[in-house]
Amino acid sequence: MFAYSYSRYGSPDVLEKIEIPTPAPKPDEVLIKVHATTVSAADWRVRSLTLPKGLGWAGRLMFGITGPRKPILGTDLSGVIEAVGDKVTQYQPGDAVIGFPGADLGAHAEFVIMPAEGKLVRKPDNISFEQAAAIPFGATTAYDFLVNKTQIKAGDTVLINGASGSVGSACVQIAKHLGAHVTAVSSGSNVQMVQQLGAERVIDYRREDVTALGANFDVVVDAVGTLPWSRAQHLIVPGGRMLLIAGKTSDIIFGALKARMKGKRMIGGVASESRDVLAAVVDLAERGVFAPVIDRCYPFDEMRAAHAHVDTGHKKGNVVVFFTGKNQSNALE
Ligand SMILES: NC(=O)c1ccc[n+]([C@@H]2O[C@H](COP(=O)([O-])OP(=O)(O)OC[C@H]3O[C@@H](n4cnc5c(N)ncnc54)[C@H](OP(=O)(O)O)[C@@H]3O)[C@@H](O)[C@H]2O)c1
Incomplete structure (x- = not known):
């Protein structure tokens, strides 16, 4: 599978497209074929190690002292379950899902492994994959x-x-x-x-x-x-x-x-990442109460350009990176 990886902190130029083996799910995990992901403010912060003042050393301890500990960025995803572990009963191959790896990162890849009980919910039919990735x-x-x-x-x-x-x-x-x-x-x-x-x-x-x-x-x-x-x-x-x-x-x-x-x-502090909160906001989106704002959609091969746009600090809502399907604009535009 293809993924974007980085081995040193810096500008979008540190990102490299690499080919690595597709992982297999453990008994309680699912393998997701990613259709869309985002470049979030967290991706910008972790890639460039631009952290809020006062968090410099704590940030290095958390993300890697000499270089990134987690080489694949990406906080959000939407996609389809490709395979499930032996103990997974709630999902089966073909189910469309929305995942929020969040601080665990890893969504800038063609396939992602997540715990079936993790920050993962079914994607409602009335939400596109691009909109879905922009929710979490x-x-x-x-x-x-x-x-x-x-x-x-x-x-x-x-x-x-x-x-x-x-x-x-x-x-x-x-x-x-x-x-x-x-x-x-x-x-x-x-x-x-x-x-x-x-x-x-x-x-x-x-x-x-x-x-x-x-x-x-x-x-x-x-x-x-x-x-x-x-x-x-x-x-x-x-x-x-x-x-x-x-x-x-x-x-x-x-x-x-x-x-x-x-x-x-x-x-203040950090928002807690949980399946319950993800389910609550996906429910709001399904009911049309909340619609994620999408600024631009980039194909996967233009990941660096997507990061560069986020680096401006002036994106509108979310920047989506897609693998399949058409570029989708926001209904509010
Ligand atoms: N505490 C937590 O758990 C937590 C969780 C998520 C995010 N965050 C942090 O929250 C911040 C926002 O995240 P985000 O994803 O929303 O970022 P974002 O989408 O990159 O924010 C960009 C927006 O900020 C606006 N902006 C820039 N300068 C401004 C100013 N001086 N006054 C008013 N608006 C201004 C821009 O509008 P214009 O183009 O119109 O200037 C742009 O639309 C980031 O620092 C992120 O790290 C914290």
Whole structure:
């Protein structure tokens, strides 16, 4: 099988297309023929070792000190079960699935092994393989922060910074679905798209200063890393919460302490990856409540170009890499 591999941290040029033996599933595993995957912000961070400030050495310990420990990137996949291990009863060859290897990586390959009980669900028939691959990374992060960690409720006022990215575009849709009133922050070229996703008001960060909005929000979400506690605190009502999805380690630690002293709460850290959360967001997509935004689709052979686009830091939603089928554009475009 073919895969993209890298042996040193760096630009998209470190990626090499290689041919390696197709693995065989163990008794409790499935072998998936990948139809589509994504290049996520995590792929960019791990490939280039561009980690949030304060995580440098921890990151090297986690991902490999002198070079990458896991040579194949890729956090998301959609595909079809090719083979199952002896003990697997829930899937059979031919089943279409959505997988979220997440931090385990490995989806930039023609075939991927996953535990049958892992972060894997059936792909609904009304979702294409390209859309399916674009669901896990952004939507599971948004769901875990907004639903599991924060319990956003109808009527809450929510400010979402970075609303046009993979995580932000999912946050807007999920917050809207929960009945929240969403104010979003994006650049001018993405204002219309973010409005279509459900934002009632959109601030163009290049023209307006979001910190001048006043104390209007029950919840402030930073999915970029430009709105830390020091800039956002006065926007949050007493008893309100700040979700620091992207930001420096020191902002998470000291922000949390300062928030507590002001009777507010800061929630940061890493989204928990689970099959339950994946199933919840796939259900939202099947019901048409959530539609992953797709910026561009690249054929597998153009993996480096897909990474280069993600490296700009200005993708809209998700960048998909496909093996088979036609290039699919987003219904919202
Ligand atoms: N805590 C966790 O567990 C967790 C999980 C997933 C991701 N993350 C982190 O969350 C961040 C977002 O991930 P992602 O996948 O959504 O990234 P992404 O899709 O690459 O985000 C790109 C978007 O950010 C917007 N943007 C750039 N600068 C901005 C600014 N100054 N103000 C507002 N928007 C701006 C861009 O919009 P314009 O083109 O309009 O500028 C673009 O649409 C990353 O840092 C990622 O590492 C954390």
